Amino acid sequence: MAHRPKRTFRQRAADSSDSDGAEESPAEPGAPRELPVPGSAEEEPPSGGGRAQVAGLPHRVRGPRGRGRVWASSRRATKAAPRADEGSESRTLDVSTDEEDKIHHSSESKDDQGLSSDSSSSLGEKELSSTVKIPDAAFIQAARRKRELARAQDDYISLDVQHTSSISGMKRESEDDPESEPDDHEKRIPFTLRPQTLRQRMAEESISRNEETSEESQEDEKQDTWEQQQMRKAVKIIEERDIDLSCGNGSSKVKKFDTSISFPPVNLEIIKKQLNTRLTLLQETHRSHLREYEKYVQDVKSSKSTIQNLESSSNQALNCKFYKSMKIYVENLIDCLNEKIINIQEIESSMHALLLKQAMTFMKRRQDELKHESTYLQQLSRKDETSTSGNFSVDEKTQWILEEIESRRTKRRQARVLSGNCNHQEGTSSDDELPSAEMIDFQKSQGDILQKQKKVFEEVQDDFCNIQNILLKFQQWREKFPDSYYEAFISLCIPKLLNPLIRVQLIDWNPLKLESTGLKEMPWFKSVEEFMDSSVEDSKKESSSDKKVLSAIINKTIIPRLTDFVEFLWDPLSTSQTTSLITHCRVILEEHSTCENEVSKSRQDLLKSIVSRMKKAVEDDVFIPLYPKSAVENKTSPHSKFQERQFWSGLKLFRNILLWNGLLTDDTLQELGLGKLLNRYLIIALLNATPGPDVVKKCNQVTACLPEKWFENSAMRTSIPQLENFIQFLLQSAHKLSRSEFRDEVEEIILILVKIKALNQAESFIGEHHLDHLKSLIKED
Numbered sequence: 001m002a003h004r005p006k007r008t009f010r011q012r013a014a015d016s017s018d019s020d021g022a023e024e025s026p027a028e029p030g031a032p033r034e035l036p037v038p039g040s041a042e043e044e045p046p047s048g049g050g051r052a053q054v055a056g057l058p059h060r061v062r063g064p065r066g067r068g069r070v071w072a073s074s075r076r077a078t079k080a081a082p083r084a085d086e087g088s089e090s091r092t093l094d095v096s097t098d099e100e101d102k103i104h105h106s107s108e109s110k111d112d113q114g115l116s117s118d119s120s121s122s123l124g125e126k127e128l129s130s131t132v133k134i135p136d137a138a139f140i141q142a143a144r145r146k147r148e149l150a151r152a153q154d155d156y157i158s159l160d161v162q163h164t165s166s167i168s169g170m171k172r173e174s175e176d177d178p179e180s181e182p183d184d185h186e187k188r189i190p191f192t193l194r195p196q197t198l199r200q201r202m203a204e205e206s207i208s209r210n211e212e213t214s215e216e217s218q219e220d221e222k223q224d225t226w227e228q229q230q231m232r233k234a235v236k237i238i239e240e241r242d243i244d245l246s247c248g249n250g251s252s253k254v255k256k257f258d259t260s261i262s263f264p265p266v267n268l269e270i271i272k273k274q275l276n277t278r279l280t281l282l283q284e285t286h287r288s289h290l291r292e293y294e295k296y297v298q299d300v301k302s303s304k305s306t307i308q309n310l311e312s313s314s315n316q317a318l319n320c321k322f323y324k325s326m327k328i329y330v331e332n333l334i335d336c337l338n339e340k341i342i343n344i345q346e347i348e349s350s351m352h353a354l355l356l357k358q359a360m361t362f363m364k365r366r367q368d369e370l371k372h373e374s375t376y377l378q379q380l381s382r383k384d385e386t387s388t389s390g391n392f393s394v395d396e397k398t399q400w401i402l403e404e405i406e407s408r409r410t411k412r413r414q415a416r417v418l419s420g421n422c423n424h425q426e427g428t429s430s431d432d433e434l435p436s437a438e439m440i441d442f443q444k445s446q447g448d449i450l451q452k453q454k455k456v457f458e459e460v461q462d463d464f465c466n467i468q469n470i471l472l473k474f475q476q477w478r479e480k481f482p483d484s485y486y487e488a489f490i491s492l493c494i495p496k497l498l499n500p501l502i503r504v505q506l507i508d509w510n511p512l513k514l515e516s517t518g519l520k521e522m523p524w525f526k527s528v529e530e531f532m533d534s535s536v537e538d539s540k541k542e543s544s545s546d547k548k549v550l551s552a553i554i555n556k557t558i559i560p561r562l563t564d565f566v567e568f569l570w571d572p573l574s575t576s577q578t579t580s581l582i583t584h585c586r587v588i589l590e591e592h593s594t595c596e597n598e599v600s601k602s603r604q605d606l607l608k609s610i611v612s613r614m615k616k617a618v619e620d621d622v623f624i625p626l627y628p629k630s631a632v633e634n635k636t637s638p639h640s641k642f643q644e645r646q647f648w649s650g651l652k653l654f655r656n657i658l659l660w661n662g663l664l665t666d667d668t669l670q671e672l673g674l675g676k677l678l679n680r681y682l683i684i685a686l687l688n689a690t691p692g693p694d695v696v697k698k699c700n701q702v703t704a705c706l707p708e709k710w711f712e713n714s715a716m717r718t719s720i721p722q723l724e725n726f727i728q729f730l731l732q733s734a735h736k737l738s739r740s741e742f743r744d745e746v747e748e749i750i751l752i753l754v755k756i757k758a759l760n761q762a763e764s765f766i767g768e769h770h771l772d773h774l775k776s777l778i779k780e781d
Contacts, residue, residue, distance in 0.1 A: 427645030674722035
């Protein structure tokens with residue numbers, strides 16, 4: 001291995017900024033000095049309490065203020081004498097300190113000592129190397145752990161003199177031994193930066209100071225720039241304000257007079273004219289200010305007078321008191337009605353269920369009796385056709401029903417005889433009698449419901465349950481403050497407020513009974529009429545709407561209740577129920593039509609329910625059986641009696657349907673009465689009967705049921721189309737009777753044709769049979 005040349009160092013004066021006042025010992029001029037062996041320098045403790053460690057690789061430890069470095073040169077001792085002559089190899093060590101100033105001073109002193117005693121250091125190194133022992137593996141491992149802990153905790157490595165001296169001695173032995181030269185893969189790997197010279201350190205620190213000063217200078221420049229910008233902005237704003245002020249007040253800014261500019265000539269007249277113009281403008285401005293002042297003075301006077309009037313007048317306080325009392329009254333009334341409405345609904349439901357149960361009982365009994373009697377007669381007809389002799393057995397239920405039917409008929413006949421009604425026809429009775437036990441139960445249940453009705457408003461004051469008192473409150477409002485009354489739309493609120501109270505009075509109202517109280521006789525109806533009549537003085541006002549209060553009550557309260565009776569309780573076969581219902585409907589619908597011109601939905605629903613109920617009665621309750629003529633020729637036979645009763649029952653329904661004339665349209669009545677009932681059932685029964693006085697009597701009854709207004713047109717020569725079948729039956733009956741001795745019945749048929757405006761058919765029949773004495777009947781008509 002080639003030997004390195006001998007390296008010499010010159011002593012340099014330490015810069016005051018690096019050494020912080022440390023001094024280096026002077027060196028002899030021209031005499032090169034060599035650094036001592038590291039081992040001899042490290043055996044003495046460093047001055048200032050500094051710690052140093054000599055390792056195989058240089059290591060740098062950061063201090064609290066900076067970095068202090070000591071550079072030394074060592075000469076590697078050669079094992080043989082020739083190598084000592086050629087020179088020793090120099091090494092560089094990096095010694096770190098905790099305190100920059102003290103350690104730097106000690107390092108400089110060590111450098112001076114190494115330069116003055118070069119020869120003695122080399123001899124001491126040889127002696128020290130002979131006594132150093134090679135550390136074992138455990139010692140090396142402990143040293144490594146110690147260095148790792150030092151790096152992790154304090155970011156420096158503790159300097160151990162004995163350790164370093166032993167390692168340096170081991171290095172010297174290894175250097176003396178040519179065979180112990182490490183291979184390339186055994187060489188130490190440098191883990192720190194290469195040591196720098198004093199010049200390099202001084203240059204690096206000067207660069208860092210220049211960078212810091214440059215950063216500070218840049219910050220100062222930025223601060224100066226920002227301050228200059230703010231100053232320029234402030235100066236600009238002030239200049240703009242000065243310019244505005246100078247523009248607003250031109251006289252304040254003194255302009256430099258330019259002698260080159262020529263002005264128009266000025267004389268006394270021009271000055272006088274300008275002054276007069278200026279004076280005129282000022283006078284006009286003064287006059288406008290005077291007018292505004294006078295206006296303000298008048299406003300102040302009027303405001304003061306208004307305040308005095310309000311303060312002196314007590315009407316406003318009374319008005320406020322009245323409005324407050326009305327508000328409290330209405331709130332209490334609404335609370336009371338809301339509390340009672342549930343009880344009212346329960347009572348209404350109980351009464352409706354009781355009446356519905358009774359109506360269903362009558363309807364079911366009629367249908368069952370009709371079914372059993374028809375079945376009995378059919379069985380009797382089969383028995384008569386098969387054999388004339390033999391016993392005919394009837395089950396007990398049918399026999400019991402037939403006996404019940406005959407018992408009720410007997411009672412009705414006796415009642416008619418006592419009343420003197422001898423023209424009654426069998427089958428026209430309503431048959432709505434109940435057994436005494438059932439009647440007693442019905443009356444008891446009805447009485448309990450009416451007792452509950454009386455207790456609904458038993459503990460309520462009259463001002464909150466009497467309709468007349470309630471309307472009187474609103475009448476006072478209308479008289480005192482009509483504007484606020486109509487603006488509040490009280491006429492729309494009254495029907496809703498009175499609805500629960502009216503429903504209570506209608507609980508025991510049954511429009512299907514002739515003895516039921518009419519609507520116009522009810523207390524609520526009279527009270528509403530009085531309330532409406534008291535608003536006659538305001539009837540000329542367009543805002544007056546109290547005339548519609550009664551119509552609204554009928555529309556929202558009465559008609560829906562009447563519709564329920566029609567749909568669930570009304571029996572169209574009952575003449576008494578139909579007559580009573582028509583009477584109430586005429587009053588309601590006529591009153592409703594006079595108060596309200598437009599057709600309401602509730603009225604349409606009522607009329608639709610009436611038509612639907614009559615259609616259902618025609619389909620379910622009309623039954624006219626057809627028997628052989630041999631069975632019906634005997635008027636006392638059960639078949640003949642049953643057929644007669646059913647015909648007169650159908651004719652009764654026909655009459656009840658046509659009683660709705662004026663309430664229902666003509667087309668609806670003609671479709672129901674003529675199309676569905678007369679042409680399908682009644683005419684078929686007449687065709688099956690033997691022509692004679694009974695048939696003519698039935699035809700007269702049919703004609704008597706027809707409304708007269710259908711035939712009021714004197715120009716009519718032919719009857720309505722739906723009566724065409726009836727007219728043909730009359731002509732056939734007249735032809736048959738004209739050949740027999742029933743001349744009077746033919747004349748009656750001609751009168752029927754004339755009455756229903758079948759004049760062309762009557763004339764043709766008279767001319768065909770040469771009945772000239774009957775032409776006078778046509779002329780008289």
